[in-house]
Amino acid sequence: AGCATPPRGFAPRARRPPRPSTSRGGRSPRGTRAARGPSAFVAGAFEAEDVFDADVSVAGEDARDAEAGAVSFAAFCATALEMTDADVAKVLDRVPKLKGYDVDRVLAPKVDLLALELGAGARALRAAVKRDPRLLTVSLLRLRATARWVEAECGVGQKSVGAVLCKQPSLAWLGVETTLGPAVAFLRDETGVPAESLAAVAAKNPSILAMSVSNLREKRDFFVNVFADARDVDGAFVSGPLETANGVFRKNPQLFALSVKNSIVPKLQFFANELGLGASGAALLVTKSPAILHLSLERNIKPTTTFLVTELCLGRERAAKLVMSRPTVLAYSIDQKLRPTVAYLTHNFFPTCDAYDAAMCTTYSLKARIVPRVRALKSKGLMATAFKDPAFKVTYVMCASDARFCAMAEIEREKYDEFVRQAKEDPDAGRLGWLTDGRRDENERNDETSARDKKQNSVAQAGVAPSASKVSLTSEEWTLEAAREMAARALREGEGGTSR
Numbered sequence: 001a002g003c004a005t006p007p008r009g010f011a012p013r014a015r016r017p018p019r020p021s022t023s024r025g026g027r028s029p030r031g032t033r034a035a036r037g038p039s040a041f042v043a044g045a046f047e048a049e050d051v052f053d054a055d056v057s058v059a060g061e062d063a064r065d066a067e068a069g070a071v072s073f074a075a076f077c078a079t080a081l082e083m084t085d086a087d088v089a090k091v092l093d094r095v096p097k098l099k100g101y102d103v104d105r106v107l108a109p110k111v112d113l114l115a116l117e118l119g120a121g122a123r124a125l126r127a128a129v130k131r132d133p134r135l136l137t138v139s140l141l142r143l144r145a146t147a148r149w150v151e152a153e154c155g156v157g158q159k160s161v162g163a164v165l166c167k168q169p170s171l172a173w174l175g176v177e178t179t180l181g182p183a184v185a186f187l188r189d190e191t192g193v194p195a196e197s198l199a200a201v202a203a204k205n206p207s208i209l210a211m212s213v214s215n216l217r218e219k220r221d222f223f224v225n226v227f228a229d230a231r232d233v234d235g236a237f238v239s240g241p242l243e244t245a246n247g248v249f250r251k252n253p254q255l256f257a258l259s260v261k262n263s264i265v266p267k268l269q270f271f272a273n274e275l276g277l278g279a280s281g282a283a284l285l286v287t288k289s290p291a292i293l294h295l296s297l298e299r300n301i302k303p304t305t306t307f308l309v310t311e312l313c314l315g316r317e318r319a320a321k322l323v324m325s326r327p328t329v330l331a332y333s334i335d336q337k338l339r340p341t342v343a344y345l346t347h348n349f350f351p352t353c354d355a356y357d358a359a360m361c362t363t364y365s366l367k368a369r370i371v372p373r374v375r376a377l378k379s380k381g382l383m384a385t386a387f388k389d390p391a392f393k394v395t396y397v398m399c400a401s402d403a404r405f406c407a408m409a410e411i412e413r414e415k416y417d418e419f420v421r422q423a424k425e426d427p428d429a430g431r432l433g434w435l436t437d438g439r440r441d442e443n444e445r446n447d448e449t450s451a452r453d454k455k456q457n458s459v460a461q462a463g464v465a466p467s468a469s470k471v472s473l474t475s476e477e478w479t480l481e482a483a484r485e486m487a488a489r490a491l492r493e494g495e496g497g498t499s500r
Helices: 043-048 060-067 074-079 087-095 094-100 102-117 120-132 133-137 140-154 156-166 177-189 196-202 206-210 213-234 239-253 253-256 260-274 279-289 288-295 295-312 315-325 327-331 334-348 356-363 366-379 385-387 394-399 403-408 413-425 442-462 479-492
Strands: none
Touching: 074 087, 074 094, 074 102, 087 120, 087 279, 094 133, 094 206, 102 120, 102 133, 102 140, 102 156, 120 133, 120 156, 140 156, 140 177, 140 196, 140 442, 156 206, 177 196, 177 206, 177 213, 177 295, 196 206, 196 253, 206 253, 206 442, 213 239, 213 253, 213 260, 213 279, 239 253, 239 279, 239 288, 253 288, 260 295, 279 288, 279 315, 288 327, 295 315, 295 327, 295 334, 315 327, 315 356, 327 356, 334 366, 356 394, 366 385, 366 394, 366 403, 366 413, 403 413
């Protein structure tokens, strides 16, 4: 409300045709040149483009439009980018000259290019402008040249290039021969990052492309030293330190975005000292799963380690063995993934499934694999077999392929797929139920039933109201010891149970 009429030809959410640009110095406009294929990109042409706008103000023949109420920068941002007055004020405080920009001739084409043609969208562009308003001062020709470079050299699709530039606006004004090109050459040629991974780097962590080669090499050399020291300890690595480091970065080139001092070193020290893996074990863990270095030490690694060591009673040595075998366990939510899965498995495979085996199976989906397989075994009356037969140990049951499991359980694949579908749709899938599946000796069951009846009769004769047994444990109340006690009760009485 109260905004001036939108600039001529500008529609915030409609794609506008490219505008012909006048050239300076006798050069023909970029828009009139033949389209370049990815392999035809010329670095010299990129560097020849003017980086920032020159004539950007409303002047000359446009003066009357300005006096008549042409759209202001603030009104344009409110309409096209849905920015608040406070947002606009902060942008102009950082780059005051934007206030005098010709919206129709200079700003609108850039917004169209980034938000529509290059697929960034208004939301991402708004965030980018708030973070670094200089993006709007880069010339349209330079933005197009940068977009072509990202597409050609990094393998990013045209509709994803806008998001890359919004995540890292400095790509638009950094030199391809001084910064961008050398960074890509280091990743591709020296480190061996494949093309598809290079595209992922540009899409997820484009700040890596803006790093100097000396910075990138320094981070790789840090890992070279880590693996050299670890190899000297016990010869744990077959490849040399340099090749091992390159292999880690080929698996996860996004590691270049992490701070060695503030992020990587504290985690390696925790794995080596607190978890007890030692320097060589911590280095080996990184080679197996470099992605764990992206996890938060305080929010993920430390709480999960405490859960494994203390709550599951694994102790540090078995917890370290588990993490080395299943590094991704450190990324899982304790309340939403680890605790419910361990509770379900230790309950349904009671008393043979211990916490270690259950935690080993947390890499599998509770509803897509674990619950359907338990239900399939119950439908075939095989839970008692699972209790007695080592071939039906919980880790074997859960780790087997679908075809192998169907053969073990002697169940048709179509029937198993139906169990999977039902479990995914069942809101109660994962609830801990009664253990009346034939795993107990019948004589033992009769003896315990008789003892329970005598106890209830004696309580009734004494005139004391029987106490209500707790049949559920909240996430906060759950412990391995309490869960096993509840499972034992469910097995003894065939009634009551626990729910996650």
